Amino acid sequence: MDDATPAAVTLRSLLAFEDGHALRLLCAPAAPDAVVRRIAVGLDDLSPGQEGVLLLAVGAPPDAGTVREAARRGACAVVPAEADEDLVPVAREAGIALLVRAGGTDWAEAAALLRSALSYVGAGRADDTEPLRGPEAAPSLAVLAARVAAYVKGSITIEDTRLRVLAHSATGPGADALRRTVILGGRVPDWRVAELRRSGLLRALWTSPDVIHRAADGDSPERLVVAVRSGREVLGSIWAAADGAALAPDAARHLRTAAALAAPLLVRERLRESGTAHRREAALRGLLHGLGDRRTHAWALGLSPDAPCAVVVAERRPTGRADNRSLDVLALEISALRPGTGVLRDGDRLALLLTGEGAAADHEHAVRAVVRDLDAAVSSLPDAGAVWLGVGPVGPPERAAWSHERAVLVVRALRQRETRALAAGRPRPARFSDAAGVAAALEVLRMLDAAGPVWESGAGPVHDLVRADLAAGGELVRTLAVWFEAGNDVPEAARRLRVHPNTLRYRLGRVGQRYGVDLDDPDTRLLLALAVRLAAPPAS
Incomplete structure (x- = not known):
């Protein structure tokens, strides 16, 4: 490192x-x-x-x-x-x-x-950065913006990942209307964010280390933009816009230098907010996991008691690649799309608290639209690996833990549904859904979770079969799981297992001969079906 x-x-x-x-x-x-x-x-x-x-x-x-x-x-x-x-x-x-x-x-x-x-x-010892650095040991973002503007012969804005303006150069007489709107509003307006997302420029900005060029279009002048990074982490961006005249021929080089110099300043900017950020994260974690006083957590997050809230859980399949940026891109996308969203990262899982105003039905519609956009964003990333998006029900802030719990279950159901579809040779299903889209699977998962402790404390032939087989590698448990999934259809289960039907019949025969489990008894079959579902490894 x-x-x-x-x-x-x-x-x-x-x-x-x-x-x-x-x-x-x-x-x-x-x-x-x-x-x-x-x-x-x-x-x-x-x-x-x-x-x-x-x-x-x-x-x-x-x-x-x-x-x-x-x-x-x-x-x-x-x-x-x-x-x-x-x-x-x-x-x-x-x-x-x-x-x-x-x-x-x-x-x-x-x-x-x-x-x-x-x-x-x-x-500071490199010749090509000295002009932008100036005499101070650590210039402010505003000073850096002014210096970069002088070198690129245009207007500069420095923004964070939420597209809020942190600093900008002086506005000249040739500045376009968009620049004035961004500066006056303190952030990029929503309609502009939507346009950047549709064009793919925003996604390219978060994923590319290069300076991106956007040609002049009508009243919109030529623009250059580069992401500011600290290692792989994106901290913000620097935008250069032609201000009544063409940008300097070497403007891209100056932007790259400015991005390197802006990185520690943006880190400092984040640290100034870190106290607030830590308090918000603690409140968000408490609200989503049902820890502590939920009303206090909602108050700390600035949520009214009756604000409609829904939790979206994004979970990725680990790829083993150090550059797997799928959840990072999702966090950046949601910050740009809905700046007020609460974002909580736990390893390969991202939890998003989306709040709104008005009726719950309207918020449900808005959340589904956001999830479709997030799925499209992550699906367009090359080699990012699978990401599932589960949507929890809408409710008041005090019910956020319930929404989060359901969203996690939806993701589990989506993963299992995909595993079964692929095993059966069917097309891959959608990787996003709300609770209604996987209703039956959701209830089964809840029942299995409740039955788990009962199963663990039990004993008998089915328990002996499952425990002994898992200790030996779990071939029989996997065979039974596929057989139950195929509706007890031996030829179909054999096809999915890629074995001869007689091989499958032999394995099923061992269930009774070796362990004394009667597959013709309905109670035994039900217990065995539950057992193999509980013992089956999670979908990868």
Whole structure:
């Protein structure tokens, strides 16, 4: 997880830029100007003999052994998992700097800010960025916008991922009406967002590292846009518009430079909002998972008690690819489409709280339209892997946990429906639905979840069969599952299993001969059908 820079940066200059937003210095290193060349995340990322490494000790115990091991491997500074003043003497003895994360800052935020700061401070030594940087150590976004405008010979806006305007250059007499609307409104208007989405430009912006060109069209002048990134994470964008004259021939080069310089500033902008963001995330998590006082959570999110709400759950199939951006793109799409949406990310699952006004039926219609757009967005991504979208019922904020629970069940039902369709040789079904679209499957899943503890505490021939077969690899359980799915049709089940019908009949015979399970008894068949459904692995 290297973050190497071409020029060395001192720990002093790095912390001067960071300015206490994410890290606080507890103990200075022995060297007066220790050089930081890269950020390491975890002790496994730190090899002995390296120099100039700032270690984020993720996953290591916050004790003296971690500090000493970091120093032994050549780190100049370490950030342990937890603050402990007792580690200061240990760090001083080892000659290493000891830092602590600021309250409310997680590892991802600390790493993102340090990487951006390292790139930014190091970039100050590069000739092609010096004109845009100017004399300050860290110019504001407004100053950067003004400087970029001068070099590209046009108007500049710097926006976050919600398409809110964070900074802009002065508006000249030749500025078009759209630019004036964006600046006055503080964000890109909804009709413009819809146009950008339809044209594919917005999706290209979030997924492409290149400067994107949009030719002049009628009253709309020529525009260039580039995403601002910190590693793979998109932080915002910079837009350049011709302001009564053509943009400079090398405008794209200046935009690329500006994007690199804007990254740490946008990270800082995010950190300024991090306290609020953490409180909102905690309130959203509590509301969706039914934790704590739901009225308080709704109040913290600014929701009226009778506002119609629906939860949409997006779940992806892990592809093993480091560049799987499907959920990232969905989060960016929903932020642009509906800026007030609550977004909660948990691994391969994204939960969206969509709120509205007016009647519940109108909100249901709006949510279905949003989900169709999200499905189209993720389906257009190459090699992104499968993503299922489940829509929970509409209700007041206090019922958000119920909507979330149903949305998760809808996703499970969609995944199972696809697995069965493919096994039966049928076309792949839609990967999005509300509860009504999978009603029967939803009720079955609820019953199976309720029956799970009862099954686990039971005993008897069916239990012996399932447990013994699963321990041996589960061939018989899988065979029975397919047989039940095929309506007890031996030829069809054999086709799906890709075995000869006689092979299937032999396996079914073993059920009675080896385990004493009578497949002709209706109660036994029902229990066995439930057992194999409960024992079957989740759809992948």
